[in-house]
Structure formats: C-alpha cells, structure tokens
Amino acid sequence: MSDDLVVFENVQKFFDDFVAVKAMNFTIGKGEFVAIMGPSGCGKTTTLRMLAGLEAPTSGEIRLDGQVMNDVKPHERDTPMVWQSLALFPFLTARENVEFGLKMRGVGKADRKERALEWLEKLGIAEFANRNVATLSGGQKQRVALARSLVMKPQILLLDEPLSALDAHLVIRMQAVLTQLQRELGITFVYVTHSQSEAFAMADRVVIMSKGEIAQIGTPKDIYRAPATRFVAEFVGRNNILSGKVNALEGARAQIVTPSGVFAVEAELSMGQEASFVISADLVHFSLEQPNAENAVLCTLISEEFVGSMVTMFLESGDGQEFKVQMQERELSKFDLKGGDQVWLSWDAQSAHVLEGQ
Amino acid sequence: MKGSRYLDGGLRVYTALIFAFIFAPILFSVVFSFNSQRFPTIPLGEFSTEWYAKILNDPDIWEAALNSLIVSTCTALIATFLGFCTAYSDYRYRFRFKGPYLALILLPPTIPLIIMALAMLAWLSKIGMSGQLYSIIIAHSVLTAPFAMAVIRLRLNQMDENLEAAAWNLGGSEWATMRHVIVPFCKPAIISALCLTAAVSFDEFAVSWFVSGLNKTLPVAILEIVQGNIDPQVNAIGTFVFLISMSLIIVAQVFLVGRKIKSSD
Amino acid sequence: MPVAPLVSGDDMSKTKRRIDVYAMTWRLPIILWQALFFVGPIAFMIAMSFFLVKNYRMTEAFEFVNWQRMFSRGFFWDSYWHTLFIASLSTVCAMCLAFPAAYMLAFRASENTRRMAIFLLILPFFSSYLVRTFSWFVILAESGVVNAMLGWIGLGPYTMLNTTFGTLVGYMTLTLPLVVILQTLSMANIDKTLVEAAHNLGCKPFETIWRVVIPLAKTGLIIAAVFCFILSFGDFVAPFYLGGSQDPTLPILIIDTTKSGQQWPRAAVVAIVMMLTLFAVAAAGIGLAYRKGSSR
Numbered sequence: 001m002s003d004d005l006v007v008f009e010n011v012q013k014f015f016d017d018f019v020a021v022k023a024m025n026f027t028i029g030k031g032e033f034v035a036i037m038g039p040s041g042c043g044k045t046t047t048l049r050m051l052a053g054l055e056a057p058t059s060g061e062i063r064l065d066g067q068v069m070n071d072v073k074p075h076e077r078d079t080p081m082v083w084q085s086l087a088l089f090p091f092l093t094a095r096e097n098v099e100f101g102l103k104m105r106g107v108g109k110a111d112r113k114e115r116a117l118e119w120l121e122k123l124g125i126a127e128f129a130n131r132n133v134a135t136l137s138g139g140q141k142q143r144v145a146l147a148r149s150l151v152m153k154p155q156i157l158l159l160d161e162p163l164s165a166l167d168a169h170l171v172i173r174m175q176a177v178l179t180q181l182q183r184e185l186g187i188t189f190v191y192v193t194h195s196q197s198e199a200f201a202m203a204d205r206v207v208i209m210s211k212g213e214i215a216q217i218g219t220p221k222d223i224y225r226a227p228a229t230r231f232v233a234e235f236v237g238r239n240n241i242l243s244g245k246v247n248a249l250e251g252a253r254a255q256i257v258t259p260s261g262v263f264a265v266e267a268e269l270s271m272g273q274e275a276s277f278v279i280s281a282d283l284v285h286f287s288l289e290q291p292n293a294e295n296a297v298l299c300t301l302i303s304e305e306f307v308g309s310m311v312t313m314f315l316e317s318g319d320g321q322e323f324k325v326q327m328q329e330r331e332l333s334k335f336d337l338k339g340g341d342q343v344w345l346s347w348d349a350q351s352a353h354v355l356e357g358q
Numbered sequence: 359m360k361g362s363r364y365l366d367g368g369l370r371v372y373t374a375l376i377f378a379f380i381f382a383p384i385l386f387s388v389v390f391s392f393n394s395q396r397f398p399t400i401p402l403g404e405f406s407t408e409w410y411a412k413i414l415n416d417p418d419i420w421e422a423a424l425n426s427l428i429v430s431t432c433t434a435l436i437a438t439f440l441g442f443c444t445a446y447s448d449y450r451y452r453f454r455f456k457g458p459y460l461a462l463i464l465l466p467p468t469i470p471l472i473i474m475a476l477a478m479l480a481w482l483s484k485i486g487m488s489g490q491l492y493s494i495i496i497a498h499s500v501l502t503a504p505f506a507m508a509v510i511r512l513r514l515n516q517m518d519e520n521l522e523a524a525a526w527n528l529g530g531s532e533w534a535t536m537r538h539v540i541v542p543f544c545k546p547a548i549i550s551a552l553c554l555t556a557a558v559s560f561d562e563f564a565v566s567w568f569v570s571g572l573n574k575t576l577p578v579a580i581l582e583i584v585q586g587n588i589d590p591q592v593n594a595i596g597t598f599v600f601l602i603s604m605s606l607i608i609v610a611q612v613f614l615v616g617r618k619i620k621s622s623d
Numbered sequence: 624m625p626v627a628p629l630v631s632g633d634d635m636s637k638t639k640r641r642i643d644v645y646a647m648t649w650r651l652p653i654i655l656w657q658a659l660f661f662v663g664p665i666a667f668m669i670a671m672s673f674f675l676v677k678n679y680r681m682t683e684a685f686e687f688v689n690w691q692r693m694f695s696r697g698f699f700w701d702s703y704w705h706t707l708f709i710a711s712l713s714t715v716c717a718m719c720l721a722f723p724a725a726y727m728l729a730f731r732a733s734e735n736t737r738r739m740a741i742f743l744l745i746l747p748f749f750s751s752y753l754v755r756t757f758s759w760f761v762i763l764a765e766s767g768v769v770n771a772m773l774g775w776i777g778l779g780p781y782t783m784l785n786t787t788f789g790t791l792v793g794y795m796t797l798t799l800p801l802v803v804i805l806q807t808l809s810m811a812n813i814d815k816t817l818v819e820a821a822h823n824l825g826c827k828p829f830e831t832i833w834r835v836v837i838p839l840a841k842t843g844l845i846i847a848a849v850f851c852f853i854l855s856f857g858d859f860v861a862p863f864y865l866g867g868s869q870d871p872t873l874p875i876l877i878i879d880t881t882k883s884g885q886q887w888p889r890a891a892v893v894a895i896v897m898m899l900t901l902f903a904v905a906a907a908g909i910g911l912a913y914r915k916g917s918s919r
Contacts, residue, residue, distance in 0.1 A: 072528040074527055100538075104534060381747070383758035397766065399768055400768050453650075459650075462658075468905070477665050480664065480667055481670055500656070603750060604746065
C-alpha cells in the first residue's frame with residue numbers, strides 16, 4: 001500500500017518482564033491526522049517513542065515510507081516531536097530554538113534565520129524571536145515548540161500530549177491551530193492523548209489502546225456509534241451497557257434477557273448466546289409515563305451533571321443497573337425533576353449496538 | 359512569655375558569640391597584618407604595610423604563590439572534567455556496579471587528609487611521580503573531583519527530562535547534543551565547579567606538604583613559616599589567601615544561584 | 624510499573640552489541656583516574672604496612688614486624704587512646720557549643736537570616752585553617768590579646784597554649800562551622816507542627832527540646848557528630864601548634880614517623896588503625912542514625 005506512510009507490523013515491546021506493547025499491527029496513511037488514545041499505561045506513549053526511535057521494538061517491524069526503521073537512530077530519522085514538557089532549550093532564544101534542528105542538519109546561518117523567522121511569523125510569535133524562552137507564557141512556548149518541529153519540513157509530526165499542560169481556553173484555541181496547520185501543510189500528524197475530546201475533535205482516525213493492545217481503530221463517529229469492545233464502550237462517551245442471554249430469535253432480531261428486563265436488538269445471534277449491547281446516552285428517551293416502546297425500563301433518578309448546554313442524568317433501574325441519559329438542558333428544564341423521582345427510559349432496537357463476543 | 363523573651367535575647371547573644379569565635383581569628387589576622395608590631399597584641403601598634411611589603415618582595419613567596427596558582431588552575435580543570443564525566447554518566451546511564459562506581463569518586467573526602475597524604479606520598483614515590491607540582495595536581499584532583507561532580511549532578515537534575523532526547527529528535531547526534539545542549543546547559547555549574555575546586559586546592563596544605571617535595575605551594579610556605587616562630591608575615595599571606603579564596607567562592611555562588619533567579623529552568 | 628530507561632532514548636545503545644564509544648568516553652575517565660590515583664595509593668599503603676625498612680631503605684615484603692612493633696609500643700596505645708579521648712571530647716564540645724546557636728537559627732530566625740548565616744559559615748572553610756590556627760596561637764599566648772584583656776581586670780596571665788584547652792580551641796576552629804551548619808539544617812527540616820503540638824500540650828521549652836526536637840532531628844545530629852569526630856580525629860594542626868604536642872595524637876605520630884623517622888611502613892600501620900577506627904565509628908553512627916528507635 002504505497003499510500004501508507006507508517007506501518008507497524010507485529011510490533012512488541014518489553015521492558016524487562018513488563019509487556020508495554022503486544023503485537024501491534026496498524027498503518028497510518030499520508031496526510032492523515034491520527035490520534036492514539038487510551039488510559040495511562042496503555043502503551044500509547046511507548047508506541048510514539050518507538051516511531052521516533054527513542055525505544056527499539058523488542059520484535060516486529062516499523063516501516064516509515066517503506067523503509068524499515070528498527071535500527072535507525074533517533075537523530076537519523078525525520079520524525080520531529082512536540083513534547084509534553086515542551087523540552088525547549090532554556091539557554092536559547094525562541095528563534096535559536098526554532099533554528100536548532102536546521103543547525104543540526106547543516107543549514108547555513110542566514111538561511112536558518114530566515115526560515116525560523118518565517119515560522120515564528122506564521123504562528124504569530126515573531127515579536128518574541130529574540131527573547132529567551134523562559135520568559136514566554138505557556139501558549140507562546142507551545143508555539144515555539146511547534147515551529148521548532150515544523151521548520152524542518154517533515155513528512156510526519158509526532159505529538160505527545162502537547163496540550164495537557166495548558167489552560168482550558170488555550171486548549172480549544174490550540175486545537176484549532178493544530179487542525180488548521182495539518183490541513184494546510186498536508187503533513188501526517190500522530191497525536192497521543194488521554195483526552196477523548198481532543199482526539200475526537202481533531203483526528204481523522206482514532207486508535208484506542210488498552211494494556212498494550214489496540215482495542216479499536218476507526219473514525220471518531222464509528223467508534224462512538226459502534227464501539228468494538230466493552231472497554232471502548234466504557235472509555236468513550238456516555239454509554240449504557242447491558243448484558244444477558246438470548247432467549248428468542250425473530251429473523252434479524254433477537255431478544256435478550258437481562259436483570260433489568262427483556263430487550264430487543266437488531267443483530268444476528270444464536271439461541272442461548274451470552275451477549276452485551278450498548279445504547280449511547282443521547283439515544284435514550286425518557287418520559288414520566290410508561291411509553292409505548294418495546295425497550296423500556298423504569299428507573300430512579302440519582303443525579304444530574306451539567307456541562308454547558310448538555311446535561312447527563314444518572315439513573316438506576318430496579319435491579320441496580322446504572323443508566324445514563326444525555327439531552328439538551330432546555331429539554332430537561334421542561335420537567336421538574338428531583339432525586340428519587342421515577343422515570344421511564346426507552347430506546348429503539350436499532351439504537352442498540354451489540355458487542356462482539358462479550 | 360517574659361521568660362521566653364529573655365531566652366530569645368540570650369540565644370541571640372550566644373549565637374553572636376559563636377560567630378565571633380569563628381570569625382575572630384580571620385579578622386584578627388587581617389587587622390594585625392596592618393599592625394607594625396612584631397608580636398600582635400593589644401594595645402595596637404601603628405598602622406603599617408611593612409609585612410605586605412616584605413612578602414611582596416620575597417621571591418620564595420612569589421614562587422610559592424605562582425605554584426599555588428598553577429596547581430589550583432590545573433586541579434580545577436582536571437577535577438571539573440572528571441566530575442562532569444561522572445555526573446553525566448550517573449545522570450544518563452543505568453549499569454551494573456553503579457554503586458561502587460559512584461563510591462569511587464565520592465569516597466576521598468571521607469578519608470582524613472593526613473592519611474591521604476601518606477598514601478599519596480608512598481604511591482607517587484613508587485611510580486616515580488612524587489615531588490613535583492604535578493604530584494600535587496594529581497592528589498588535589500582526586501580530593502576535589504567529588505565536589506565538582508556533586509555541583510554538576512545537581513544541575514543536571516534541573517534539566518527537562520526530555521531535553522536530550524529532543525535534541526536527538528531534531529537531528530543532533532549524541533556528540534552534537536553534548537556540545538550544543540548538555541554543556542551549554544551545565545555552564546553555570548561548570549564554572550561553579552571550577553571555582554570551588556580551585557578554592558579548595560588553593561587552601562590545601564596537608565597533602566601538598568607531603569607530596570610536593572621542594573615545590574612549595576603557598577599553604578606549605580605558610581606551614582614552614584609557622585613552624586619557625588611568630589612571624590607576622592603569615593597574617594599578610596593569610597589575608598591574601600583569604601581574599602582570593604573568598605572571591606572564588608563568591609563567583610561560584612553567583613553562578614549557581616544567579617541563574618535560578620533569572621530563569622526557572 | 625515498567626522499568627523505563629533513565630533518560631528518554633537510553634534504548635539507543637541496547638540495540639547494538641558493539642561497544643558504545645560515546646558512553647565509555649564519559650564513563651571511563653574517572654575509573655582510570657581513581658584506580659591509578661586513589662585505589663592505588665590506599666591499596667599500596669595497606670601493603671606497605673607489611674614492608675621492611677633497613678638502613679633507611681624500604682623493601683617490599685610481607686612481614687608483620689611493623690604491626691608487632693607498633694602494637695607492643697606503649698606510646699602507640701597511649702597515643703591511640705588519647706586521640707580517641709580528645710576527638711570524643713572535641714565532638715562533645717562542638718555539639719554542645721553549636722546547639723544553642725543552631726537552635727536559634729533553625730527556630731527563631733527567618734529564612735533569609737538562616738541562609739545568610741549558613742553562607743557566612745561556609746566562608747571559614749576557605750580561609751586557610753593554618754592561618755586561623757596561627758592567629759589563635761598569638762591570641763592565646765602569654766603576652767597575647769586574651770591575657771592582655773584579662774590583665775585589665777586583674778586576672779591571669781593564664782597558660783592556654785600547650786594544653787588540652789589549646790588543642791580544643793583549635794578543634795573548635797576546625798569543626799564548629801560545619802557542626803553549626805549541619806545541626807541547623809537538620810533541625811530546620813523537622814516537622815515544626817510537632818513542636819507546636821508539644822508546646823500546646825504544656826511542654827516547657829527545655830523539655831520540648833529534649834523530648835521532641837532532638838529525637839526528630841536525630842539523624843542529622845548524629846551525622847554532624849560523626850563528621851566532627853572524623854575531622855578532629857584526623858587533624859594534626861590543632862594538637863601540634865596549640866596543644867604543643869602535649870597531646871601526642873595519631874596524626875602527629877604519622878608525621879613524625881614519616882618525616883623524621885622515614886619509617887613509612889610504621890606510619891602506614893598507624894594510618895590503617897585510624898581508618899578502621901573511623902570506619903567503625905561511622906558505621907556505628909549511621910546504624911544509630913537510621914535505626915527505628917522507640918518513638919514517644
């Protein structure tokens with residue numbers, strides 16, 4: 001596949017006895033914005049570092065533009081990285097920081113200066129060119145770090161949780177900057193983060209990792225609507241996960257008996273099969289009276305959580321199963337609900353997504 | 359509460375007395391270096407710079423001073439280099455026997471100087487390297503390298519954990535990174551280490567005395583004068599030595615601390 | 624948790640079996656230098672204690688004669704016990720004298736005052752111990768400043784030199800700055816809330832110090848004492864110039880044996896005995912300092 005820039009083939013990484021990455025197989029295309037996401041310790045940073053050459057795979061192959069990179073040293077690669085701690089050189093000015101990579105590659109003095117200033121200008125920090133980086137603010141330092149990597153005109157840019165140290169309002173702004181840059185330059189971005197909102201906001205494709213393995217790869221929308229495993233369903237978005245046993249079949253539909261009730265799903269299952277299904281919180285309807293729907297359950301309201309204009313309600317059904325419902329705040333405000341109130345939740349059979357083999 | 363105030367006042371006076379005790383001999387030396395009397399006592403004699411004139415006109419003293427200068431400069435360079443190598447190795451690498459490795463550089467200060475002096479004398483004599491200025495330089499660099507190592511190691515702790523890797527990532531080989539990143543970053547600590555080791559070497563007399571043979575350094579010259587009889591020249595020399603060591607230490611402190619105020623990196 | 628490399632990218636060297644020239648360039652110098660100029664001297668000195676000296680010439684051998692000779696000599700053991708005694712005395716004096724000052728700096732002084740004080744205390748380290756000793760020699764002499772001042776109020780003159788008192792003054796000059804610094808630092812770093820709690824519970828100042836402060840600062844205080852002991856034990860200047868060799872200590876013995884007697888092997892014996900003693904004291908001190916004693 002000549003369109004692939006990066007190929008991970010059966011890549012494994014051990015640290016003494018600890019398995020950080022198990023048999024990873026995936027590819028990244030040219031010009032793609034890929035986010036690698038997962039909880040702490042899932043192996044995402046290790047994966048990125050292997051791409052940069054800072055760790056060597058214990059087995060397997062990593063190919064960059066067709067070339068096997070396993071034994072290529074970090075400084076011989078063209079995989080500039082934006083670090084979580086920024087790692088700016090404190091004894092240099094902003095411009096000198098940006099010039100650093102060019103200097104290492106042997107670019108002439110005048111040439112480097114020109115290119116560095118060009119990039120500082122592009123990112124809106126040209127006025128700080130001759131200031132020592134220690135005197136800059138968090139957001140300004142972030143831009144210097146970006147410029148430092150991009151001035152090298154690389155095919156691929158690696159980013160290791162670059163926004164995690166910024167204030168919330170700066171994060172939103174930087175996300176826009178990054179997305180725009182990526183579109184403009186057409187460079188492949190590989191972005192590691194633990195934040196779902198960052199990954200889903202910016203990436204073309206998301207790789208979700210857990211305990212050293214890939215749990216799912218897909219577009220944000222696919223992952224959101226069709227999580228592949230229980231882990232992904234729990235990790236991403238607000239999802240309701242129910243488990244039970246199939247007790248009836250009807251063509252392309254099945255009926256599953258769960259502790260909370262009997263529900264219908266649209267999936268090809270077999271009799272007696274153990275199955276789990278996921279209903280996204282924003283696909284659940286609620287009403288005060290029992291609705292005329294095939295999937296319904298009576299729940300008690302436990303709490304509400306407001307984030308801007310959206311509200312998530314946490315409820316509990318008779319058997320103790322937790323349910324989440326997400327809706328617009330203005331919708332909710334039509335009702336006068338308080339903790340302990342009983343409401344009916346319902347959803348369509350086709351809203352439920354069955355998890356494979358769980 | 360009243361008792362506490364008396365206690366407080368008493369403590370302050372006491373502390374002042376302790377400081378007075380510690381600094382008395384230094385001040386005494388400086389004051390009496392300008393005193394005309396041969397035997398320093400009170401009441402004071404006249405103000406006089408004859409002792410300074412005397413030492414400045416003494417070729418032996420000049421030679422000893424020059425020797426001290428050569429020894430401390432060379433010691434500073436060697437000790438700082440050794441300290442830097444060890445500090446960097448400790449910072450960057452994990453390897454077997456790292457404990458004994460670090461012990462190797464950190465042990466010398468725990469051994470009394472008189473014992474080091476004897477051991478150095480015997481060994482350097484055996485390998486035919488005793489009695490010269492370089493004998494003292496060798497001994498002093500062993501004694502002062504730990505301080506250089508400690509100073510530089512502490513500075514390396516302040517380095518961003520990804521700084522070295524960032525330089526590699528941008529195309530710098532290990533050697534280029536050392537030259538363009540590690541050394542510039544450590545510059546204040548390196549200067550500090552140079553000053554510190556020079557100052558320690560400048561004052562050291564026990565090992566110098568044993569090992570130097572006829573090539574005296576200033577402290578050894580002082581030792582010999584003092585062994586003779588009461589000679590106020592010693593005060594003049596002592597004041598000089600004090601001023602030089604003091605300047606070195608202040609410069610070292612400025613480089614170590616001054617940077618911290620300028621940037622928080 | 625994974626055992627990550629110390630510095631990002633440390634993995635680079637692991638993929639190759641070849642010698643990492645870069646790493647060795649930085650790792651080897653100190654090994655070579657210290658092997659040649661630190662381990663060599665010490666090892667040789669130990670070996671030397673078994674050498675023979677005939678007609679002022681030293682020959683390499685493996686005989687115990689030096690050891691037998693030294694151990695059978697009365698003056699060696701006198702010297703040993705005396706050095707032990709006086710170094711201990713010096714330690715007790717320094718620790719006691721330093722304590723009130725350190726207490727004040729740790730608890731009753733501002734952060735800035737404390738830092739300034741510690742900076743001032745570092746200065747004497749660089750002011751030529753010899754010259755300071757010489758100053759004391761002159762100050763304490765029969766016709767010196769102290770006796771002159773005492774004379775004004777009709778006291779003295781007292782003989783202060785060539786006595787144990789003189790030696791102690793010398794030891795204090797050597798060790799007090801360091802002991803004050805170490806005591807101050809160890810007391811400044813204890814949990815002040817515990818001291819306040821003790822006060823609240825009605826402990827009087829002295830009781831608080833004895834029952835709370837000292838046990839909490841135990842480690843640092845013991846380390847200060849050990850350093851003080853090591854310094855005093857190994858110093859020859861104080862007992863020689865201010866004690867007038869009334870106090871024949873082991874360091875002086877080494878000098879005599881080496882410089883005048885040219886009996887390096889015997890000096891080596893003394894040096895080894897000193898090192899073993901100091902090692903034992905340091906080990907005992909560290910054991911005491913880090914032992915989980917009974918807490919109140």
